[in-house]
Amino acid sequence: MLQIDLWMLFPFNLDYSIPMKHLSYYLLIFVLIFNTSCSHDDSDANGTSTPDQEDLDAEGLPIRIFSAQLPQIPTVNEYTIELDRWDIPNTNTDAAKTTTNLQEAIDWAHDEGYTRVVLPAGEYLVGEDINDIYYGGIDIFGNTEFVFSEGAVLTIDTNDKWNYCVLRLNGDNIIVRDGVIKGERDTHIFTPREDGKTAHDEGHGICVWGNNNVLIQNMEIHSLTGDGSLVLDSNDVTFVDNNIYNNRRQGISIVGGVRIEIKDNEIHHIKGTSPQFGIDIEGPGRVDEDILIQDNYFHHNSGGDIVNATGENVYILDNVMEQGDGSEYTDGPIVSWHKTHNIIARNTVTMLSGSANGRLGYIQYSHGGDKGHNRITFVHDNVMNNCGMYMYKSSDADVRRNKFLGYFLAFSDFDNAVLVDNLVTYSEEYTNLRYCWSYRFKNTTGFASGNYLGDQLEELPLSEKEPYTMQCVLDGW
16 A cells, blocks of 8 residues: 655645555556655656757657558458358357357458458457456458458457457558457456456457557447557557547557557547556556657546556657546546656646546656656647646656646656746636645756746746755745
8 A cells, every 4th residue: 555645736634545556557656746744865866967869840849750660461352251151140149159250261361362351241249268367359360451341340258257359460460440349348257366356457359469560440449348459569550540438447558569659549438447548558578669649539537548657759749638527537637657758749638626646637757766768758838727737756857838727837856847938827716826836846956937827927946056945845835
């Protein structure tokens, strides 16, 4: 159990004691926010040094030099699966027969050299016992474009397994598009394992495991016991124009991925078992690098929208993130750890109420110590409605032209925070919180210019040499 002290974030005498834990693929939540009574043995060990020089665009952001390579499918030779020939039910019945015969048809098409395989309209119920913890679905081979006809739905049968893949990609150069993949979270049987645990959080719609050059396009992926898709040790994977929702654990999990692009998707209503994020980048001991998350719409995700626990060179651009009516955040819209590297720009974030971290649209967690790189975190041109941002026990942030409407911008035990042309406004709900609230600093170096509090220019006395702490923070206000 971890005691998280948030007393400096709120104008009330609140005592937050929040139990949190880290399992495989789970987010380790560890934050001691503005707690002046705690020791800071590592507060001077943030790995500070001269930041790396980067090539910047006209807006002052690092120029993105990577892109995910799309599949290169050989000359298209199309086969539409013949249901009568293969005796494949398409009435959402007889999972054993459907699985066996549908897989035989796909295997035959692959062996015959067909590179586009079309699944006719209908509802296909699949599932096969593989072992005590894994339930198998359908495999798609390399150099294949697997196309769902309009009205084609692939559903996993009710089972009691910890893991399953409705669709598993087996090889490189694969496209999956235009269909519906459905899990069985509403009927799943949560049988305990030998250790007594019943999370059963590894049921996935599409498993991208060890694949290269993959495109998932225009898919509806929902109602999984785990994730809409799990990317594991894969390169050059693109998700575009998908609707991913109502999964228990995640929309998309990246657990070892290089050159991953997630664009123009709607990811929403993720709720059931931790972490419950729209996208989770978290591959301990693996490489998560060169990731683009752009122009997506996130809403009603219980944990949060994007968490980056291990990723380097992650671009989070032009997304809309909304808490959503009737939904509560556990963590918050955007969460990262200080050992990651992020470019966060032009996003619109709206919170309705506070999470465990208060109303923070972006929070960077830190254990302190060496962050493992010398790159700058860029936070530019974001609009945060009813929320703010906070970074601590780290170094090197470039924060420009953001609007933090109704909450604060804060740094603690931080070196080289550059704040230029930001706007912070008072909370409409707590109009008395105007002193020592909208901009907050403790033991912070850096530079500030052109920042406003409402319609008033706010002089923030940050220095590149001398750490600055607001007197009211020292006073324990």
